[in-house]
Amino acid sequence: MADLETRELRYFVAVAEELHFGRAAARLGIAQPPLSRAIRQLERRLGVQLLDRDRRGAALTEAGRVLLGEARVALDAVAAAERRTRRAGERSLVLVTKAGASHELLRRLLDALASEPGAPPVEVLLCEVGEQAHRLRDGQADVAIMHRPYDDLAGFDTADLCVEGQVAILPAAHPLAAREQLTLADVSDVPGLPIARWPRLDGTYPDGPGPEVRTQSQLAQLVALGKCLLVIPASSRAWQWPEHVAVPVVDAPDVTTVIAWPRSSHSQAIAALVRSASSVADGSA
Amino acid sequence: MADLETRELRYFVAVAEELHFGRAAARLGIAQPPLSRAIRQLERRLGVQLLDRDRRGAALTEAGRVLLGEARVALDAVAAAERRTRRAGERSLVLVTKAGASHELLRRLLDALASEPGAPPVEVLLCEVGEQAHRLRDGQADVAIMHRPYDDLAGFDTADLCVEGQVAILPAAHPLAAREQLTLADVSDVPGLPIARWPRLDGTYPDGPGPEVRTQSQLAQLVALGKCLLVIPASSRAWQWPEHVAVPVVDAPDVTTVIAWPRSSHSQAIAALVRSASSVADGSA
């Protein structure tokens, strides 16, 4: 059984995402005929039909859908191998976190590391919601600050850093903004003030009345404009606008901030960073 | 940046495991010179030295150790992509479990599935201790019965099935075998009856006086011969020999039997199987 090569996987992913051989070939920087041949050969080798060809494009079969998911995971793993090996010499670590989240904790962590003599230098990579796991999987980052139960922690080792309640972020002009505290019942189904919808792990959006958002700046502006509200961990108040008001939601589930790293990492630099993070979090509790 | 190909990763893993270009080449079924060239080219491309060559072999550098770990993960992911795609058409699932463990639960689960009309057919794959995670990662199996905290559950979704205490398995002739119950203190440091040592995740053995074992049959025979004892979940008594005696260890940590599946699986066949397993486990509790 001739093994799959990453080239074949990249080709297939391109076709599966474009559902069009010509566009996929352009994206890959090759001509269309070799791409058609490569996919055919892949199907022959696997003994499975991956695509239903049609005169106006291609559609994934069930096997194709399986391969698309598995191929993405595999390509991430290969990319991670490459990146982490390249960076193996350097002693610095890349820490990824959601822009704006756990700001205070992060600042204290960086301060503690800077003042510690033997600590490894840390680069900080900020990303949008839900992207940390991907950065960790494909090797762009070594450790991540994530939040349970919001983020996808599967496949990572984690250490809890701190637990916090959640607050509702409201437009300052809204009546609810004057309240001392709120409940989940208060903030769901507020007329004219729906809860914004984040993309799920697969990139699609849940149904609902709220606007679809991808980035924190979109969200911040929407709240300021009085278009929606949101419920987030209390520490995220760091990016509150003057037009925002944060009100504790007493019955919202607690959010645990964790530091996560790939299961396969045995580096003692990561271990040291985790230790620092844990002690910083304890000190502040 | 020309991406890594799986061929290069396989070559590197072979060399890194053999620490000898000639043997690695033989294992790969190619000649030694192309292998040397491939590794050199890999080092050039990554800009990192992976091996320290020496007149009597090769040794891994730090970067080489990183790549070895990452490459194994990546190759597993690629192999999984291939296997799962090949099997995408078939409706049957492969369930892997440790030979001898949770036998009663497994039998009830299979019975329940057999009598259920719409249930997917299930093949059972038996393996040795600690191998389930690997089978799940490289696509040889779709779901696994595993035991917390013994098994490596990182990267999988899991559902708890049942919780049980642990028993000490002793040679029937030993004085301790007559006891009604034992404590961990009783069974540690028994003169002439050490606890057997299992390989860790990386294949090495912890230090200690007991014999090194890999398989359950080795273990069973060693106990029958009076060479060692072991502490295992109560349900594993299924493979007890006549020369064995099982005595509850009251203060040993409980073991949770779980059913685990890869995070990336969205198949409803797996979901159905997990539901069946959960209800079977509940019914027996």
Add this chain to the structure above:
DNA sequence: CCGCTCTGATACTCGCCGGGTATCAGTAGG
């Protein structure tokens, strides 16, 4: 109804690169 245009498939050539054999070169050990 013909032809234009879009799709993916086929035919053929070319050149790179992965693989082979033969050989070199340095070191350890007798």
Add this chain to the structure above:
DNA sequence: CCTACTGATACCCGGCGAGTATCAGAGCGG
């Protein structure tokens, strides 16, 4: 010093991946 063993180098060949040119079928407009 010679032998045996390591990995590295030199050189050649063949396969396969990629390119261009072209085909074939389906939709659609004039």
